[in-house]
Amino acid sequence: MSSAGAYRHLFTPLRLGPVTVTNRVLFSAHLTNYATHGVPTEQHAAYYEARAIGGAGLIITEEHSTHPTDWPYEKLIHGFHPEVVEGYRRITERVHAHGVPIFAQINHNGGQASSMYSRLPVWAPSPVPDPLFREVPKAVEEHEIREIIDGYALVSAHCMAGGFDGIELQCSHSSIVRGFLSPATNHRTDAYGGSLANRARLLLELVDAVRSTIGADKALGVRICGDELIEGGTTIDDAVAIARMVEATGQVDYINTSIGVATATLYMIEASMQIPPGYAMFIPSAIRAAVDLPVVGVGRFKDPLQADRALADGLCDMVGVVRGQIADPDFAAKARSGHASDIRTCLSCNQECVGRMGLNRWLGCIENPRTGKESVPLPAPRRHKKVVVVGGGPGGLQAAVTAAERGHQVVLLERHVRLGGQAHVAAIVPSRAEFFDIARNLIAAAKREGVEIRTGVDATAATIRGEAPDAVVVATGARPLRPWWAGDDGRVVDVRDVLEGRAHPEGRVVVVDELGFHQATSVAELLADRGCVVEIVTNGMVVGQDLGVTLDMETWNVKAHDRGIVQSTDLVPMGVSRPGDEGPITLSLQHHPTGTDEERICDWVVCAVHQQAEDSLFHELRNEPFEVHRVGDCVSPRRAHAAVIEGQRVAVNL
């Protein structure tokens, strides 16, 4: 199918001032934590290059800080240091080699920072502490505002020396410019506070300073927040007015948009699968109606059809696809060449991208084990082998796909009639359905790569021997493990028993959460929707403690409230009793901080607890004449990313 076929809008050129992009797929700015000692690395260059090869219309790098007072996270690029230019050149040369333009985002995070790394006071318009960092900033004085502007000019000059085609000013979700624009954080009474014109003064002075540094041949964009989603913050009317002011300067070539404040409402910026796609399109559409400049829309664009539709509907002129291209660098190329169904669709699970960012780790992806490792070449495949993979969950599928891609003959045996393992199980809960994309993508890839898939096969040592393999990858997963306190009551069941349809709890249900992730909360949601009265008890201080990492905490708590789900913390189960197996269950609990005993009377108990590795086949095969490896939960039951990484690692080293 030709490019003009399926996605007529996506694959048309667009002028952003002096720069013309060939398509509307933007790899917009996002943190990667790939910098070391404040400078960009080879890891950056290879990462961006992969998306350029994959056909992105435009790349905008992560932010480059403009001043030493700005150091909110460890691996920030210190754009004000001249040492960065070398790293910039490496990035731009590698991206330009594939005909793709690349802009640099420059920024000062203002009060959305702490002094921990910089050992300097944090700068902001007013002494209003940020809700995340909670440090009172220093209200900048007039001479310090000049210093900020000089910093932007300096970093713009570094970016020009580094070969960028344009500059984007992040004024949207974590920025001193946002701080000035927002009535929530700007309480000044001088020329930089009060009216919108005053609050926008810094922005307009920065536009002036940067444009005069970069000249007319380079593009300049401004990223604006359309709704901060905080009390007293910027809303869409202000954003539209700001966009008009920006356009009126005549010095800006495009407007990018965003929603939320990174340190207050991040869950709406990097929305997980709990937030509907396209949720932020009211912003670019309102701005687009007010200005003639091209406007970028963002917000959980997962597939090219959805992006094309946003353009067709006139909501925006260009579409930011970040996680979609983290998961699949070839997102645009596959869409353009009529292979959209081959795209490794992002799940919006936020586990290894957003989740790792928040923990100061390098950016990865749950289903793309090469994300962030583009700069590390894979070893060349050695002798072609016959490989038998046992288990069709994410770990086994990834091993099979990678092995087949590398030229091995691969047979995959799965005991169940369907593939996907626990990814399939997790996705049974309606609000978690997109999690199944990890399996769907892998199954499609396995078929594409010619993996011979046999389902409904209970692989034994004998069956495997019969295959005469050169190598075996055991990916047999895990099975539920009954906790010591659960006894043998048939109404004390595992989450998997419920999701896989072996148990049908009714009435009063207590979910025991010892994992702190989606297992307990999603089964609770499911059961509440089926009419159960649900309470979650956990030994932790919070139910679902890791939901904060994937930005699911807010939506979970709203859902729990709507469904009347009770959340109880600091409780350790001590036993269950149900005399004569009749009537309700008594669940004994201990409140461990105080040592007091509690009870719950309920009809069912559902356990979200650690599973047991299904490793007997692996141990049986250890003395066979072929090489045997194991990956994923049969090593130790963990989360999906571990299975994918291990599947890939083992297959690469076959």
Place this chain on the structure above:
Amino acid sequence: MTVDGGVRLADPITLAGVEAPSRAVFGPHETNLADDRAIGRRHVAYYQARAAGGAGVIITETASVHPSDWPYERAPLATECSQGWQAVASTCHAVGAVVLAGLGHAGGQGSSAYSQSALWAPSPVADAASRELPMAMGADEINTVVAGFGEAARLAVAAGMDGVEVDAGALSLLRQFHSGITNQRDDAYGHDKLLLTTQVLYAVRSAIGPDKVLALRLSCDELAPWAGTTPEHAAVFVDTLADRLDLMTVVRGGPYSATAYRPDAHTPAGFNLDLCQTMRQVAAGRVPVVLQGSVVDAAMAEEALADCSADLVELTRAQIAEPNFVAKVAANEPVRPCILCNQACRVRDNRNPIISCVSDPRAGHETTDPVVDRPVEEPTVAMTPTPPRALVVGAGAAGLECARVLATRGWQVEVAEQTDRTGGALRDAAIGPGRTRLAALVDWLEASCRSLGVTIATGREVVAEELDSAREAGVAVVLATGSRSAPPAFSSDASVTVLDARSALAGAPEDLPEGTVVVHDPIGGPIAIGVAEWLAAAGRTVAIVTQDQICGTLLSLTGDLADANVRLQRAGVARERRALLRGAHEGAVQLEDVWTGQPRVVPASVVIDCGQRLPDEALYDARPGTPRAGDCVAPRTALEAVLEGRRRALELCGVSITVNDDSSATPSLAGVMA
């Protein structure tokens, strides 16, 4: 003091034929000073400062003995450390200290985030903190760990280290094998829980030989008597292992009590004294025993040595705060105190903070921050005929540090304090359980100032015109005027008394109107928790209101988060979580759920607002551009106050201040190699 009046801490001791110049141990701890996973240049400067100040034994940051262990991003890896160890050994040997390489494997208490491989542990028992399920080690993994310890030890002594310390402490694989909680194996390693440790010690001794120091850090109480290692178990361990060791440090902590290893001041100092004494009796002279556990005062260390509780004393945090601890104690000089706040020195945190110290912010920054204090042996600063003069406005931590540093460098300084006492916000905060030690820092600053001849005038208000006349008279001025309370973010009526934390702490709990006291904590920090505990201890009914899901979220850094919540619950403090305080009307506070907007009401006669404060800028606004430090720039913590007070003083002395010490290229070790 010894019979002859000397200081026992300064007595030498011989370990495996190597003489340590004092009994003070600088124990292994996370610093985040590594260059990737190598002991780096910043480590060298950090350890050298403590060695020069009289530390007897320095144990470097625990290095992983095998790549399967990568517990935090900057955790040293033994195979990357040879060059760094060599530099540490040569610089520390030059001033006499014994240097041991800390070696360990965190097992199931590590992290898979960096290695991206399953954690290794004796049994598949999830760590209580991370909840990550490790894989049970097979024979291959066990042999790998044993060999890893041996090889790492060989590398360490080849690099010139005097020996190694094997970690079987609160966060270690070896302890996991010792414990019935985490070791549920039914093989030889399950039946003999010391088997792996004895194999490791054998491998290490074989690698280093008899003339190098083999030390062990041993958790002797997991504080989980139902299945964990108890002091009774530990006595057997010590009896079994004593003959193989040259040094043993008695520590505590396990899977449910990792923070009990080096807690903040809510745990009394010297908490391991009895445990250490017991283990020393079991060791019966076969191995010198080190006392560990929040020992930060010289007197306590002396007493432990005098009454034979220990042969050496680990004074890690004391020597972070005061690198010249031993030298100063020996010279009978006052020592800059560790206040056991854990604010900057406990750095096992995803953000990789560089280790530092509220008392001495130069800690961890030795390669960039100028030397502030004169060495002990240096004579009193030479006084010029007309010393430069300074007026410091405000006698809080920032003002006192500024005055102290100026005076140290020969300035004639006056500190003008508006209130009737010194110490500012830090002294005001030093009230309530676990909080009184905070005042030690301002006490020391004040005493140092006075002994250096600084004039401190309390009850003396400075007006703008006086700044002008000072300047005209050639007197430098530094403002350290602190903070003022911010107007509450909620409305109230006369039925509820609203006051800020400092005003509340200035009075007594019984002075407050009768009824429930609501402590409003938008920060999630130690102050509100301290206020709540102070009130509850006085029998008041208390509720603490936070927008977070947990009270005191910022305490995760100091290690007090879980403990603080337990204390609050035991004290009967109601915890109103994920709640925004919208108003204080009609004898109650009106709260709103942060996510659902659901309103709720809690009775209240008093609200104590522990929110962020505003800078007191009155003088600055009157004379903009005047140098200023601490809370009057932006109200933050004592660390920033001390740091900025010091910086302003150094700037007046013409010393340039380097900021951003982690930019551009990695500093090379080459410059410090002997």
